[in-house]
Amino acid sequence: MKSAFYILLISLSSFVVFSNCNKSVSKDKNAQSLLLAGIAGSCFTIDSCFDQYVKTTDEGASFQVYDQSGNKIYARQSVLDYNTYRPIASGSKWVTAITAMRAIDCNTSSVTFANCGTVTTNTCVTGGALSLSRTTGDILGWTGTKGTITLRQLLSFTSGLNAGGGNGSGQVSCISTLPVGATGTQKDSCVNEIRDQSTGTPGALYQYNSNHMAVAQRMLEVSCGKTWDTIFTQLIVNPLGWDASQAVWRGNYRTAEVTDGSLSGAFGLSISPEHYARMLNALLTNGTAKNSSGANIANFLSTTSVTEILADQYNGAKIGYSQFSAFGYRWQYGLGNWRFCTTTDIPAECDRDLISHSIGINGFFPWLDKNRNYMAILAVNNIGRKNGLSLLPASSTSLFFAETVRPLIHLQIGR
Template identity: 25%
Template sequence: MKKHIITILALTFSIAAQAQNFQPVDRWLDDNAAKMGGRVMLMVYKDGQIVYSRSANNMTMAQKMAGRMMARRMGQTPSFDDYTASTRQPMASCSKWFSAALVMTFIDEGKLKLTDTVGKYLPMLSQHGKGRITIGQCLSHLTGIKAPELRESMADMRNARSMDDAINQIAQQPIEGAPGTVFHYSNDGLQIAGAVIEKISGKSFETLFTERIAHPLEMKDTDFGKGPVALPAGGAGSTPNDYMNFLEMILNKGTFKGKRILSEKSIAEMQINRLSPSVKIGYSPVEAGNFGYGYGEWVMEGGAVTSPGLFGSFPLVDNQRHYAGFLMCVYIKNDGRNERYKQLKSLLDTAMK
């Protein structure tokens, strides 16, 4: 009897998934794949299951040639196969969502407060007039630090020999406004927050991420690399399967398969738009459009949240329609990217009805 009930439930979920109209989404993937590096993979989760999973591969000869050159530089064998749910790619700024969630685990445990100032843990920042920046401001790009361009900043961080070395580099950056008054999207705030939790715990950022996020969320193919310094703002590599586990936790207000990863309060705090009218925009990427910003994630119209990366991947949680999606792609040219995000979300919203 129990076996029959399980079978009926499985069929019910299958019929519900088939009832959703994803044909416009199929067409969108096929039409846009060439503009997004040639290969894309989209997964959508709703009501406890993956309701959509599809790849599109329309790589041009030029894209394949560029891929071969890049692979040679990195000492790798080029591959032009379709992306799958287990394909691992660099996440760039999609990493920020992971890192903000990791910091919030310390908030939940009372080991850190969002109002704590970073100089308490990192004296080097106090010596350069940045000690009064709070943890909350680090997570929302409101540090007031005038950071270099994102790619330059990432290159500088990769040359750092230790986390202290990375913080020393940030300490010497110029200031463009008082903390909390200027939004400047950058790598610096999350790097500072990462250094703080290392000081508090006595463990490396990579170890903390594995213990507190990756392991409990069964993210077996996600990490921040094995370099001397973790890059919380852009250094993660992940797969659609793994990232979807993270999004499932966010969608379910901090729980994953019955395990509490983050408190509901922390999930809510992360999704509050911190860009009030009084905040000056020092720098915001073009592809963000008019999105707001919370802790490690952009706040879209209607309360949906996202954290797109430099290479185009687009994670999404829609709390109103209760679904999550993850688009994997790798390309640099960001022309029209914000409009593509909005188009895709509109199509998914319709399919979720």
């Protein structure tokens, strides 16, 4: 296992979430030696692995594991508290996908879903009832081939929308520079810029970048006649008991600049791991989330929505850019989350050793194991001050930690 992950760690040297993330980092030689020792060495308990890992972090870390009922069965923290809100980078993608599926569920007429606010039956109907099959042509008025892009393709990065017209993982600059309270006209101008610079064929190209989710968010806004902030607050923040003053979206989480984050669904959220777990519980338990008191929120998601979020959504698309395509683990993608397994060429084999996750460039790493019925959240906010190995971004060290402790978790839960 470790030898395979040497390849993984080197391959992840190119892992960036959007184009302006390339920056030099200071190199703390002591941290480097600690990190290298952690990679080359061994640990035999979750505690010792965590203690070894946390020495390389900028602000400390926390780690929590939950059983099939959403009960916490392991927790350890160092400096960074379970309830501390920090940016989660691409951990935001899972939140955006779940918000979209909540909007779809709440807009249906067959079942009453929990805590929908004003996003209720037949309220998201511009261009037709909201669904994963609704297109940019239906809702945004796009024409031609780009008007055939579906919400499903946007949330799975198979919409053919390029990053800056190229093959990287970047985004158009307007996503991170929208002023606070941006108007619909300003948002439309931004997503139209994405449309006009893109050359991929919808459904035929997978490319990991932030542009897809910006367009998806705008589709939700127009379909439901509400701002992203209103949709997110009513469908996620209020029922889960998140802190509305801290659970905010920013166009650029790396700076103190306050911008409108309503198109930053791929990377822009700040949240605590304790609160994130309340949402993730819905994927673990096929639809039941947790509120602020730990009580169940039944029908938070439909079982169909859970299945769609976690399913392989490639549907034959060619991989144009994926930070994981350079090595043996050719990971698949769902709606807003990666599907990781070691044998992707044989679906049945993949499904037996599968975790779903939404890792962030800063190392934030939530994952879900439906086979063994548990979930875990490694919370960390490494932006390169201490974790100064230029070949090993924070995401790769978190991945290595997770792969090291997963067998230990399996022993503890007996599965």
